[in-house]
Amino acid sequence: MKDTEGYVTADGRQIGGQLMELKNITLKFGGVTAISDISFDIHEGEIRAIIGPNGAGKSSMLNIISGFYTPTEGELWYKGAKRPPMKPFEVARMGVARTFQNIALFEGMTVLDNVMTGRLTHMNAGIGAQALWWGKARDEEMENREKVERVIDFLEIQNIRKTPVGRLPYGLKKRVELARALAAEPSILLLDEPMAGMNVEEKEDMSRFILDVNDEFGTTICLIEHDMGVVMDLSDRVVVMDYGKKIGDGPPDEVRNNQDVIDAYLGVPH
């Protein structure tokens, strides 16, 4: 298999081997083909971006990775093994955490509780033990709490820990969602348009957090983004999609000069 080795990025960081590989993925809804025959991979420790104009199939691709959609054709390899069709919660338990384009938080719960749900994948104690707050369950809760506090601290949301999420402004909600995903200590972190609808300042903050997360925890990140500028600065490698097809794949500089990509973004008739 080619490309299983790591590589060195433009800014000199060493990237690990292949963590996930998508082979010839096709996704059809009835007669509509949302994704046709796309292959790419994600390496350990890199920031991988998927970009493309509206309706290119980026979100569908993310939904396939996180198990919300099952591809019509194609294979998904994860940590060296082929992944059978799975439910989203099973995928989550395998170390794939995600955020959503239109924010999916538990609005009625506090920030702290929301982030705590991120630790559900690390829950081992039985329900009975939990109900009675027994030994193992108690230790687990303490340990989870500690990890969560660290994430909260890292993303600088300490001051809103006890605030119900429903009351927060948009930019902060996005950050809480990131915190929840991060609390799971995921092998892959999927971000669906983390900067959608943000102003310049919020975008800068979010970019900084994404870079810090990658740097500090070594988390592999796969993100979808609209904003070309942001993506080019953030990511190590970029997949470009248009009308469900892959039209480019490589480091930002290479993709930027790809004629197909330029056409797609400038709108050349198909």
Added chain:
Amino acid sequence: MLKDIFVTPFADMVAAPDFLLQVLWEGLVSGILYALIALGFVLIFRSSRIFNFAQGIMVVFAALTLVGLHSFGIPAWIAVVLTLGVMYVLAMSIERVVLRPLVGQPDIILFMATIGITLFLIGGGEIIFGGENKVMITEELGIPTGDSVLEPWGGLLILQHLDITVVVVAAALVAVLLAFLNYTQMGRAIRALGDDHQAALSVGISLQTVWVLVWFIAGIIALVTGIAWGARAGVSFALEVIAYKALPVLMLGGLESITGAIIGGLMIGLLEKLFEIYWGQPLMGGNTETWFAFVLALIVLLFRPQGLFGEKIIERV
């Protein structure tokens, strides 16, 4: 007339504080049962948006199963454990047969499905255990049946031991449930699921597991309520009514709120007893307990459509 409404009752309360205490105590006993059963509704509603019409019949079914198993010669406490097992199997079957195929359907369809469950349990219960009234196996379970007489301010206060047991057990169950929901990961999962299914899936919450769990909790609550109420009124299909008493509690407390269910239950228990004794019996010939709670809930709804503790309804226009 105005004097009878606004003065005499309060004068009576002050004149005989021991009797007032007795009334409040009895209100507390039913109130805590209302609270418990409302909690069963709230848990299921919060985690699946289903208004569980079958909660009442689950009370009857649990009590019938317990008494029925005992009548086959099974010792009382083993029968309790077996009944819990039956309630667990019931929860699993409901999730598998009714809820899973109906995921994503409009709320009203799921509501209708719970009516279906109700009818099924009524039929099933009658076939297996027969329709006649039965006596709750109170003594066999070791629940004390005597009473204690206190004399506050030289008056008289009679506390049935059965009632004391009910209050202690129900309060303990409510406390355990609250701790479970607020301080454990599984409890958080239950609360989370009601807020956003998609998000819940993305953090690794299994809908099925949580649903089986909340229906099982509802089953446990049904059994406890069934034992408590059955010990006072006998075990029959009329027990179902106690669950409908939880409806005004829910209107008052809001379907979303756990605190609301508890406070609402206690409030209704206390107020309906007070009203019955001091206003209902002297002025209206009694038996006001059947409707008082509903009228109270109606009045609350007029001013606060989301209930006293429900989530604020915000309409974006």
